[in-house]
Amino acid sequence: MRKRTLIPILYILFLMLPIYWLIAMSFKTTGEILSGFSLFPQTFTLENYKVIFTDPTWYWGYINSIIYVSLNTVISVAVALPAAYAFSRYRFLGDKQLFFWLLTNRMAPAAVFALPFFQLYSSVGLFDTHLAVALAHCLFNIPLAVWILEGFMGGVPKELDETAYVDGYSFPRFFVKIFLPTIKAGVGVAAFFCFMFSWVELLLAKTLTAVAAKPIAATMTKTASSAGYELGLLAAAGTLTIIPGAIVIYFVRNYIAKGFALGRV
Amino acid sequence: MKTENQKAWFFVLPVLLLVAFNALVPIMTVVNYSVQETFGNNVFFWQGLDWFEQILRSERFQAALGRQFLFTFLILIIEVPLGIIIALSMPRSGFWVPVCLVTMALPMLIPWNVVGAMWNIFTLPDIGLLGYLMNHTLGIPYDMTQNPFAAWVTIITMDVWHWTSLVVLLSYAGLVSIPDAYYQAAKIDGASAWKVFRFIQLPKLKTVLTIAILLRFMDSFNIYTEPFVLTGGGPGNSTTLLSIDLVKIALGQFDLGPAAAMSLIYFAITLLVSWLFYTLMTKDDAQ
Numbered sequence: 206m207r208k209r210t211l212i213p214i215l216y217i218l219f220l221m222l223p224i225y226w227l228i229a230m231s232f233k234t235t236g237e238i239l240s241g242f243s244l245f246p247q248t249f250t251l252e253n254y255k256v257i258f259t260d261p262t263w264y265w266g267y268i269n270s271i272i273y274v275s276l277n278t279v280i281s282v283a284v285a286l287p288a289a290y291a292f293s294r295y296r297f298l299g300d301k302q303l304f305f306w307l308l309t310n311r312m313a314p315a316a317v318f319a320l321p322f323f324q325l326y327s328s329v330g331l332f333d334t335h336l337a338v339a340l341a342h343c344l345f346n347i348p349l350a351v352w353i354l355e356g357f358m359g360g361v362p363k364e365l366d367e368t369a370y371v372d373g374y375s376f377p378r379f380f381v382k383i384f385l386p387t388i389k390a391g392v393g394v395a396a397f398f399c400f401m402f403s404w405v406e407l408l409l410a411k412t413l414t415a416v417a418a419k420p421i422a423a424t425m426t427k428t429a430s431s432a433g434y435e436l437g438l439l440a441a442a443g444t445l446t447i448i449p450g451a452i453v454i455y456f457v458r459n460y461i462a463k464g465f466a467l468g469r470v
Numbered sequence: 471m472k473t474e475n476q477k478a479w480f481f482v483l484p485v486l487l488l489v490a491f492n493a494l495v496p497i498m499t500v501v502n503y504s505v506q507e508t509f510g511n512n513v514f515f516w517q518g519l520d521w522f523e524q525i526l527r528s529e530r531f532q533a534a535l536g537r538q539f540l541f542t543f544l545i546l547i548i549e550v551p552l553g554i555i556i557a558l559s560m561p562r563s564g565f566w567v568p569v570c571l572v573t574m575a576l577p578m579l580i581p582w583n584v585v586g587a588m589w590n591i592f593t594l595p596d597i598g599l600l601g602y603l604m605n606h607t608l609g610i611p612y613d614m615t616q617n618p619f620a621a622w623v624t625i626i627t628m629d630v631w632h633w634t635s636l637v638v639l640l641s642y643a644g645l646v647s648i649p650d651a652y653y654q655a656a657k658i659d660g661a662s663a664w665k666v667f668r669f670i671q672l673p674k675l676k677t678v679l680t681i682a683i684l685l686r687f688m689d690s691f692n693i694y695t696e697p698f699v700l701t702g703g704g705p706g707n708s709t710t711l712l713s714i715d716l717v718k719i720a721l722g723q724f725d726l727g728p729a730a731a732m733s734l735i736y737f738a739i740t741l742l743v744s745w746l747f748y749t750l751m752t753k754d755d756a757q
Contacts, residue, residue, distance in 0.1 A: 291481035314692035316713035321496030450579025
């Protein structure tokens, strides 16, 4: 039994090491980082964080990222809900083919789409807006949201729908008042995964923005190349990108595992 | 049973329109480029399938494709068994479950370029934790900017660090859904731990493992940002995976025709292999 508990502990230790190093680095001065190896910050400094919180190009990066990620999550879940309901309750012409086609969009390498996406969103006048990134991320988030929600809805017995109709509920009222509360765990899980994949994606977000909607990740790559070797600043910015994810995961910790287990293949 | 209802299409319509806007227009643009030659100024010449032939024959593409398959193969063969082992040894209930889940999921929520940058800082030979330990404490020469083997070990370790938790979470979800009665029956029959795994746990894990393997295949085959930030494809071309090479051709050299043809070949391979996995792993269910 002892040996068994050792495995997760070792694994978590392995996961935490690079994260520890990033955080430790963010509290060091650039001078200390470049002068040599030290396990803990010798001269503890908050200077790196101060730069980020006072320089608008830095903190606006975070605000931009959070805006388009939230937009994307809302759009993806909102349009995926009725679609998932249709897939879980009805048979219709081409349903299976449509479902598979949706999933194939997760297989398209973002690198393939980068340039055409730039042209597409420029031509409809959305280039460098939060909406452009939010819509572009729908490409891989909607299929995932439909997939997860369909799994959860499949677990709800059909009698629930029928009883509600007998009781005189209209469809929209039934959907909002009865059905949504029943699958709220599923909505949480779907929203979590949409948030996650939109938050971590960079290639499309960077391609579709220039100044006004530039994500934090793009600000970071620019610093890495232009300001030489500002490792402390880079580490501080990286550390801050971990926080939103950590907050979101805490809220759905009991549901994340379930989300995929109920989904169908 | 599901009822036949063609009006269900109205429910699917918003999804269809949004995804089609994002998928069809760009893919048509790519198809368009792939059969033409341009010298700029929006002047195009019909090229037919020449680009496809040229790409498929080029040694550069074949080498990148080979590296890509090697990378994905190593990822799957390490992450899937490791993920199952970790899920099996996790506690089933109690205080430690949410702690495990939250800490394990953390790497997946870090933006991909930060993952690359983080591993870059971690492995710097003289000032990174891993780099320093290897070079100065253990005395193993380790510098991934010079040594291709070290670069490969590093990108594989990074991906294991980044994504094994996905397999863990999914397997764990599958394991938790097995009723206790199954284990009790196995105990009465005196089944060994291996037999319990082989005949009770593994069959129950099949659905979630299919999803895990499919997702890991698609995402590792399409990986771009993390290895690009970490190694930039080097040293030399040793870690230039398929999408890194693609972006080099498309945005670096601006060879739109060959890049488009390569995109389509790339997409076709991903689709084909995903479909193969899918049919192989769901074959028994159909019978």
